[in-house]
Amino acid sequence: MASPRIVLISGSRRGIGAGLVNYFLALGDTVVGCSRGPSGLSHEQHTHFELDVADEPAVKRMFRDVRQAHGRLDVLVNNAGVASMNHAMLTPVDSARQVLDTNVIGTFLMCREAAKLMRRAGVGRIVNLSTVAVPLRLEGEALYASSKAAVEMLTRVLAKEFSDFGVTVNAVGPSPIKTDLVKGVPPDKMDAIIDQQHIPEWASVNDVANIVEFFARPESRFVTGQVIYLGGF
């Protein structure tokens, strides 16, 4: 894997994604971000694409541009995701479709196009974002948890399919972090989730970045199809 690495991070404008962009830039990597809105970040090793990860033509155009600009892609972090925190009986089908489109179809498209690019170099690292809502089977997050369970299975199956091309696929499942995603959730609900962790504390973006960076290292060539949850369950 050449240095600096070319790292693509989806959902890079806010929250964990923005933190990951800064983390990899601080390591000296070249970072390509994408999200549905513009990025306010100005850095000579950072470029940004505005797109919906479930929009196939837009995703293909972005990967074509990455190939033309850099000739390769070393690391993909599929962080883009939307949540629908609501009782199942109160969840509109349009919300359900949006969650599945962004979280499942978007992750699939990004993985597929990244693998096409990575196979040319015979090496690549894909890291998907899951959530502790999957092992906890959280009430009120039926669609979100289901979509991330699908992401975990994508991770495991793609790890097999892409292994012939030197591409590893892993996932990290963050425990609660103070981002926009959870700001509407009542504090007592969040406390109840955190109390179930072996380490009952809020996680930080750096906790996530640490796992992502572990999966992304060249030395992690033998680590694939794994899901690591933060906090301990």
Add this chain to the structure above:
Amino acid sequence: MRDKQQIIESIYRAIDEFNVLVPPPAQLDKSPSTVLFGEHGRLDSLGLVSLILDVEGQVEADFDMSVSLTSERAMSRDTSPFRSIDTLADYISELLDEQQGG
């Protein structure tokens, strides 16, 4: 306008790229009659995946049009588009014509 020979040349360029990545016994001859997949085919399933990706990438580079060679339609045909280089060229020509409204 493109003709079938241009498409075959594009497939040959993809084969050049493909052959670099595989050992000599698995390399493909650049001839329209080269059998790709199926009985007497040179490719296993992984080889077919790799070749399809190389051909899709080369066709996009040569004709500035994106094609997806693995639609349901392709898979359900009596004669597979992936039988030989000749049948693959015909199928790509069909897809490019459709995109141009031809």
